Amino acid sequence: GNSVTQMEGPVTLSEEAFLTINCTYTATGYPSLFWYVQYPGEGLQLLLKATKADDKGSNKGFEATYRKETTSFHLEKGSVQVSDSAVYFCALRSPGAQKLVFGQGTRLTINP
Amino acid sequence: EAGVTQSPTHLIKTRGQQATLRCSPISGHTSVYWYQQALGLGLQFLLWYDEGEERNRGNFPPRFSGRQFPNYSSELNVNALELEDSALYLCASSLGQGSNQPQHFGDGTRLSIL
Numbered sequence: 001g002n003s004v005t006q007m008e009g010p011v012t013l014s015e016e017a018f019l020t021i022n023c024t025y026t027a028t029g030y031p032s033l034f035w036y037v038q039y040p041g042e043g044l045q046l047l048l049k050a051t052k053a054d055d056k057g058s059n060k061g062f063e064a065t066y067r068k069e070t071t072s073f074h075l076e077k078g079s080v081q082v083s084d085s086a087v088y089f090c091a092l093r094s095p096g097a098q099k100l101v102f103g104q105g106t107r108l109t110i111n112p
Numbered sequence: 113e114a115g116v117t118q119s120p121t122h123l124i125k126t127r128g129q130q131a132t133l134r135c136s137p138i139s140g141h142t143s144v145y146w147y148q149q150a151l152g153l154g155l156q157f158l159l160w161y162d163e164g165e166e167r168n169r170g171n172f173p174p175r176f177s178g179r180q181f182p183n184y185s186s187e188l189n190v191n192a193l194e195l196e197d198s199a200l201y202l203c204a205s206s207l208g209q210g211s212n213q214p215q216h217f218g219d220g221t222r223l224s225i226l
Binding site: 042099103 | 116118145147154155157160162167168170202204214215216217218219220
């Protein structure tokens, strides 16, 4: 079946550090890939998406590239801020399917 | 544009009771999804409604049910509540059925079973 694996957290970084959160997936065909962010006490917010191989999604300084050859969709940001502290979820949605399949989430804490 | 709205924010019940959770999708969105976010279990797909019909359900017992109204809002009903039903229940909506249509989430209803 389809699945998403994220790097285990929690991840703690200093402000202005470089961020990478790894995400790999298993799916048939060409799924759409998403990163969602969950701030404390809130629901999920769509951060970025990519719908085909080699697409790069970007938003708020975050980027992720859909890599079909490595079945990966790693999240990166060049300089993190304290306000980026949250839980990040990688997710996929297979063609013809409606449900999102989520990774386990990675808790990110940024210290000033 | 208003986002997905869910009510109530918090709900406290006891074992054996029934709970009703409500969701209003973004205007123009016809698909509504329900997910359960339980501690240690991550986000699990519960139900999908589109155009008033249940289209798909996840691996949950029949006591989890729901419906979608003509205005596309939705209810999730959980009968015979059990302690393990304590979780954050998230509703999402999307424009259509295409797999590249992103789902937009509400802030959730936190259900606590005592």
